[in-house]
Amino acid sequence: MKTINVGVIGMGWMGTVHSRSYASMRDRFFDGGVLPNLVMCADNVEARLEEAQARFGFAETSTNWMDVINHPDIDAVSITSPNFLHREMVMAAVAAGKHVMCEKPIGLLPDDVAACYKAAKEAGLMTFTGLNYRWVPLVQYAKNMIDSGQLGEITNYYGRFFAMYASDPLGMLSWRFLKEEAGTGALGDLMPHAADMAQFLAGPIKRVTSTTQTVVTERPLPVPGRGTHFSKGQPGDPTGAVTNEDYVGAMFEFDSGARGTIEISRAIFGPKVENRFEIYGTKGAIRWNFETMDELEIYLPDGSNAHDGFTRILASPDNPFYSRFQPGPGNNMSYDDLKVVEAYHFLKSIADGEQLEPSFKSAYEFAQVHDAMMRSWESGAWEDVRDI
Numbered sequence: 001m002k003t004i005n006v007g008v009i010g011m012g013w014m015g016t017v018h019s020r021s022y023a024s025m026r027d028r029f030f031d032g033g034v035l036p037n038l039v040m041c042a043d044n045v046e047a048r049l050e051e052a053q054a055r056f057g058f059a060e061t062s063t064n065w066m067d068v069i070n071h072p073d074i075d076a077v078s079i080t081s082p083n084f085l086h087r088e089m090v091m092a093a094v095a096a097g098k099h100v101m102c103e104k105p106i107g108l109l110p111d112d113v114a115a116c117y118k119a120a121k122e123a124g125l126m127t128f129t130g131l132n133y134r135w136v137p138l139v140q141y142a143k144n145m146i147d148s149g150q151l152g153e154i155t156n157y158y159g160r161f162f163a164m165y166a167s168d169p170l171g172m173l174s175w176r177f178l179k180e181e182a183g184t185g186a187l188g189d190l191m192p193h194a195a196d197m198a199q200f201l202a203g204p205i206k207r208v209t210s211t212t213q214t215v216v217t218e219r220p221l222p223v224p225g226r227g228t229h230f231s232k233g234q235p236g237d238p239t240g241a242v243t244n245e246d247y248v249g250a251m252f253e254f255d256s257g258a259r260g261t262i263e264i265s266r267a268i269f270g271p272k273v274e275n276r277f278e279i280y281g282t283k284g285a286i287r288w289n290f291e292t293m294d295e296l297e298i299y300l301p302d303g304s305n306a307h308d309g310f311t312r313i314l315a316s317p318d319n320p321f322y323s324r325f326q327p328g329p330g331n332n333m334s335y336d337d338l339k340v341v342e343a344y345h346f347l348k349s350i351a352d353g354e355q356l357e358p359s360f361k362s363a364y365e366f367a368q369v370h371d372a373m374m375r376s377w378e379s380g381a382w383e384d385v386r387d388i
């Protein structure tokens with residue numbers, strides 16, 4: 001059994017989830033050949049450190065994130081800070097020889113992702129990123145179905161990530177709504193998940209055309225150090241301008257020739273986390289929605305018109321990773337379980353010296369699509385996906 005000494009930087013929503021995931025590995029992946037030791041966490045808000053230490057048992061804490069980077073015992077760092085800090089933190093971790101897990105989108109813009117990917121690769125370090133929806137057991141099963149040819153040749157991909165977190169105009173103006181702190185809006189926040197899913201399941205995207213919109217243009221100013229992007233202000237609170245987009249729509253062509261569309265919004269009214277895909281092939285089709293993540297609809301006609309329609313299956317221990325969490329079919333898993341699978345694959349990469357995905361390479365492959373979508377907003381035309 002190998003032990004990897006871990007540090008976590010940024011103890012908000014994701015820092016808490018990463019820490020809980022490392023702590024859960026002892027239970028869920030006890031026989032996985034690698035376990036974490038939580039050495040130090042950092043946040044500039046002191047109260048978050050006290051809470052994190054009490055909850056997850058970090059040996060040390062610091063309000064200076066460089067203490068994590070410079071800690072001689074730490075092998076691997078999780079970076080879960082706001083986007084504008086990612087590049088500086090990743091580069092410092094790489095310079096200090098630490099393996100690094102950084103939440104998507106890895107910086108503000110595609111250039112940042114490319115720089116981080118290239119620096120870590122050159123240094124020979126293991127990397128990972130939070131494209132966590134890949135780890136849903138039925139998504140893994142869907143990938144196996146596609147790769148083994150059960151759906152035939154893929155002809156059409158339909159993706160969507162409709163989230164509600166910015167649908168209320170009283171939702172506070174957190175860092176996510178500011179170009180200087182988040183980079184793009186929904187494009188950097190939700191599209192990494194939606195477009196990565198498309199590329200994971202149906203292969204590389206070749207060219208795109210895209211449109212965008214900001215729905216809520218002013219929001220209440222937040223109280224520094226408190227709240228998340230789910231927090232609300234009050235009517236009459238002072239407001240500030242939203243400087244990035246709420247919505248992105250895109251149409252694209254895959255290298256394979258298949259056609260696809262994706263729509264994402266952080267300000268939709270109704271759906272909560274409707275991260276969904278529909279994939280159509282020449283022999284069958286599948287449909288999935290994260291809101292019911294342990295259900296997959298499968299269309300595999302047997303040739304008889306009497307039995308011709310979608311069948312709904314429920315996740316079971318025969319699907320990848322499911323039995324780590326539930327012993328019998330139909331017992332639902334949760335978002336946080338996906339992050340435990342993710343944490344395991346990051347530490348497994350380090351323990352075995354073999355890079356598993358989604359690493360910074362996968363993030364870079366999305367960044368190329370991100371870049372083409374932004375170019376399309378400017379040109380109003382189809383844009384090729386190309387190197388950055």
Ligand SMILES: NC(=O)c1ccc[n+]([C@@H]2O[C@H](COP(=O)([O-])OP(=O)(O)OC[C@H]3O[C@@H](n4cnc5c(N)ncnc54)[C@H](O)[C@@H]3O)[C@@H](O)[C@H]2O)c1
Pocket residue numbers: 009010011012013014015042043044045048063065080081082083085103104105106130131132189225228229
């Ligand atoms: N993979 C996913 O599903 C997923 C979901 C949510 C967020 N994310 C990503 O995770 C990252 C964090 O998002 P979040 O929702 O956890 O944000 P958050 O605002 O809840 O947390 C960010 C934390 O970073 C801390 N921080 C800010 N400046 C710091 C500094 N200089 N030094 C140390 N800590 C500092 C803040 O105090 C806060 O605790 C973002 O990049 C986001 O895109 C990914």
